[in-house]
Amino acid sequence: MKKVLLVTAVAAMCSHSVLAEVNISGFASVMGGKLTSGTGVPEFGLGPTFLANYPIVGVYEDEWTFKPDSKFGLQMTADLTEGLTATVQLVGRGADDFEAGFEWAYLSYELNEHWTIQAGKKRLPLYYYSDFFDVSYAYLWVRPAADNYTWQIFNYTGVNAQFNYQLGEWAMSGNIYTGREDDGENKLLSEFFGSQPVREIWKDIVGGVLSFNREWLDVRLTYMTYLNERYRNGVQVTWDGKDNRRGKFAGLSANIDYNNWLLLSEVNRLTLDGGDFDTYLISAGYRIGQWTPYLSYADFDSEGEKHNTASLGVRWDFHSSAAFKFQFDDVTDDGINGGQVAGDSKAITLGIDLVF
Amino acid sequence: MNWFKVITLTTALTATAAMAEVAVIVHPSNAATIDQAEIARLFTGRGTSFNNGSKATPLNLAESAPARAEFDSKVLSKSSSQMKAYWSKLVFTGKGTPPKELNSDAEMKAAVAADATAIGYIDAAAVDDTVKVLAKF
Numbered sequence: 001m002k003k004v005l006l007v008t009a010v011a012a013m014c015s016h017s018v019l020a021e022v023n024i025s026g027f028a029s030v031m032g033g034k035l036t037s038g039t040g041v042p043e044f045g046l047g048p049t050f051l052a053n054y055p056i057v058g059v060y061e062d063e064w065t066f067k068p069d070s071k072f073g074l075q076m077t078a079d080l081t082e083g084l085t086a087t088v089q090l091v092g093r094g095a096d097d098f099e100a101g102f103e104w105a106y107l108s109y110e111l112n113e114h115w116t117i118q119a120g121k122k123r124l125p126l127y128y129y130s131d132f133f134d135v136s137y138a139y140l141w142v143r144p145a146a147d148n149y150t151w152q153i154f155n156y157t158g159v160n161a162q163f164n165y166q167l168g169e170w171a172m173s174g175n176i177y178t179g180r181e182d183d184g185e186n187k188l189l190s191e192f193f194g195s196q197p198v199r200e201i202w203k204d205i206v207g208g209v210l211s212f213n214r215e216w217l218d219v220r221l222t223y224m225t226y227l228n229e230r231y232r233n234g235v236q237v238t239w240d241g242k243d244n245r246r247g248k249f250a251g252l253s254a255n256i257d258y259n260n261w262l263l264l265s266e267v268n269r270l271t272l273d274g275g276d277f278d279t280y281l282i283s284a285g286y287r288i289g290q291w292t293p294y295l296s297y298a299d300f301d302s303e304g305e306k307h308n309t310a311s312l313g314v315r316w317d318f319h320s321s322a323a324f325k326f327q328f329d330d331v332t333d334d335g336i337n338g339g340q341v342a343g344d345s346k347a348i349t350l351g352i353d354l355v356f
Numbered sequence: 357m358n359w360f361k362v363i364t365l366t367t368a369l370t371a372t373a374a375m376a377e378v379a380v381i382v383h384p385s386n387a388a389t390i391d392q393a394e395i396a397r398l399f400t401g402r403g404t405s406f407n408n409g410s411k412a413t414p415l416n417l418a419e420s421a422p423a424r425a426e427f428d429s430k431v432l433s434k435s436s437s438q439m440k441a442y443w444s445k446l447v448f449t450g451k452g453t454p455p456k457e458l459n460s461d462a463e464m465k466a467a468v469a470a471d472a473t474a475i476g477y478i479d480a481a482a483v484d485d486t487v488k489v490l491a492k493f
Contacts, residue, residue, distance in 0.1 A: 025447055075448060087450060108450060113404045118450060131449045138444040162451065164402065169393070171402040173451075213402070290437075317437040320419055355444045 021079045026356050029136045031069035031325075033060045033349030041333075041343045050331060050347040052143060054150040056095040057192045060347045067094035069143055069349060073103070073134055083110035091134055103134070103155065118160040125175065125209050127279075128220055128253040128266045130154065137353040140262065140285055140315055142327040145298030147309050148268065148279040152188040153202045156181045174210040181205070189230075199231040207249075216258040220266075222251040228272070239273055247272040260287040262294070277302040283311075290317045304339025308332050322354035377480035378426045381465070381487040383472045386410075390475075390490050396432050398475060400442065401452040406475075414455040415467055415476035421460055423479045430493040431477075 038048025038061075050060040058068030071093040078086045085108045092100035106120025123131040129144040133154070136143065143149075158179015165172045180203040189198035207224030225248045230237040239245045251268035262285040270277040283296035292315040299308040313327030331345045380395055382388070388406035397403035398414045406412050417424040419436055428436050446452035458464045461478040468474045469486040480492055 023453075027444065027448060073448070077453075089448065104450070106450065122450065125449075132445045135444050135448045138441045138448070166397070166403060171397065173402075317435070320436055321440060323437070355440065 020081075023077045023079070024074070025077075026072065026074045027135045027137055027354065028072040028356075029070055029351065029353045030066065031136075031142060031349055031351030031353075032064055032066045033068070033347055033351075034064045035060055035062050036346045036348060038062075038345035038347075039333075039343035041340045043338075044340075046342060048345060049342040050329065050345040051192070051342040052146055052329075052347075052349070053095065054146055054192075055152055055154050055188055056093055057187050058093075058095040059342070060345075060349070066351075067097075069136070069351070070094035071134055072098075072100075075104075084108070093134075106160075114163050114165055116162050118162070119158070121155060121157045122160060122177075124154055124156050124181075124205075124224070125177070125207070126151065126222060126224055126249055127251060127268060128222075128255075135355070136325075137321075137323060137355045140264070140283065140292060140294050141296060141311065141313060142325050142349045142351070145281050145296060145309050145311065146331075147298040147300040147307055148266065148281050150279075150300060151270075152186050152200055153181050153183060156202070156205055158205065169214050171213040172211070173213070174208065176206075176208040178204075178206045194232070196233045199234075201229040201231075202226040202247075203229065216256055218253075218255040218257075220251075220253040220255075222249070222253075222268075224249045245273050261285075262287065262292070264296075275303055277305075285315075291315070292317075302339070304335060304337045305341060306334040306336070306339065307341055308334075319354075321356060322352055324350070324352050326350040376422070376426060378423050378430060378477050378493050379480040379483050379489045380431070380475065380477045380491045380493070381468050381483065382475050382490055383468060384486070384488045385472055386475075386488060386490075388490070392431060392491070392493070395475075395491065399427075399432060399455060401446060401454070411473045412475050413471060413473040415464060415474055416455040416457045417461075417464060417477065418457045418459050421458075421464075423461065423477060426479075427477050427493075 035048050035050055040047040040049055048062060052058045052060055052068045060068055073089055073091045075089045087106055088102055089104035090100050091103040092098040104122055106118045106122055108116055108118045110116045125131040127148055129139060132138050156179040158177060160175050160177040162175035183200045185197045186200040189200055205226040209222045211220045227244050227246055229244045236243050247270055249270045251266060253266035256263040264283040267280040278301045281298040283294060285292045285294035294313055296311045310330045311327055316324040318324055327349050329347050333340050333343050388408045398412050425436055428434050428439050443454045458467055461482040464476045464478050465487055468476045483489055
């Protein structure tokens, strides 16, 4: 995973050159899939569709496609010594035609053995898998269930403080963060849930994550609040006459990895405009040597939008840096009053995840 | 479920056949004591010091070194794939950096002998008096 290069970086502000150690690492997924059946949503004119990834609009249809879940990422970390590092992560996703962009770019400073301060652009650590969503090698499935990971904003620019403490047998870690995200043309809202360009702003973001680990148990708490503003076609959207609205997100996750059994779960609630958007995910797997067959069930429930996905799959760690995965997903869309998303669908996906 | 037992048994036998003792080593001047849970904390990035408060720098063997798989399985109770997935999550979220890797028992011994904060491991048969053994697994 670690390739060390010695590069000479000439600092523009200094008259002398400095030697920085740069670590290069990366991840990639090549995944193909197709629908085996689907209803689509006739009233929206939408054909059979499996919406595998909401924020980037990763969709599988009747024909084989490699776009929705395939991606590559390259991370470079320059160690500027004395606890200071600079990291950039370039990610190209099939759903965006592999146009690579800087997904992460931040400076990190280690204050002491317990605290590290980071500033720049990072992933929002909302759900359990949010901040390593693209690094599919690091989790069991082809992707974290779409029914949970539905939110249109997944990055922020701001400041993050993370910590690490040992409390007896428990390792406690977490972070607190603040920042904002202004997405000029939000893909999910502009292309999938509408046909006009939507600028989506999440500002005054304040959140925190607290995790407790002990041998085979991992418990994580997450909370975040933000102020939402939105422009459709350049015109500000109002909600009950107000030009902004506050969202509050809270979640709890518990994961167990015991005697080759894996039990993964999370439950989350977003309160927005007085409405509750509830999500949960439960998954079980059993490791048999290099093979891990698994089952999962994920659910989204709000006033109008209601859907769930039951999945069955297997992960095969056939190589020390790569895993083959095969997954079958069965989506039920019970949306009412126009709350349907993509209709019912069944789909298969298979391919390889790797890290280097 | 017979096929299931066969697979489990085969895996267990294959693993046992390759087993050799792993020695966890430090610099000869290091007076700390350590148990398995503390070693696991250091090698998973959850701890940074010995129980006497002095700084600890964990050093890992590369995957090509035979003692690496032994250490992962006996001390960390994980496969090397699981450890790679674990570190991937931390590396790509900016939460941690895996221990530096050395290619062989000889390189590990030399690195540990040269650094008073180092903690590493080698095949127990390769131990000599340039390093101090804290534990064997």
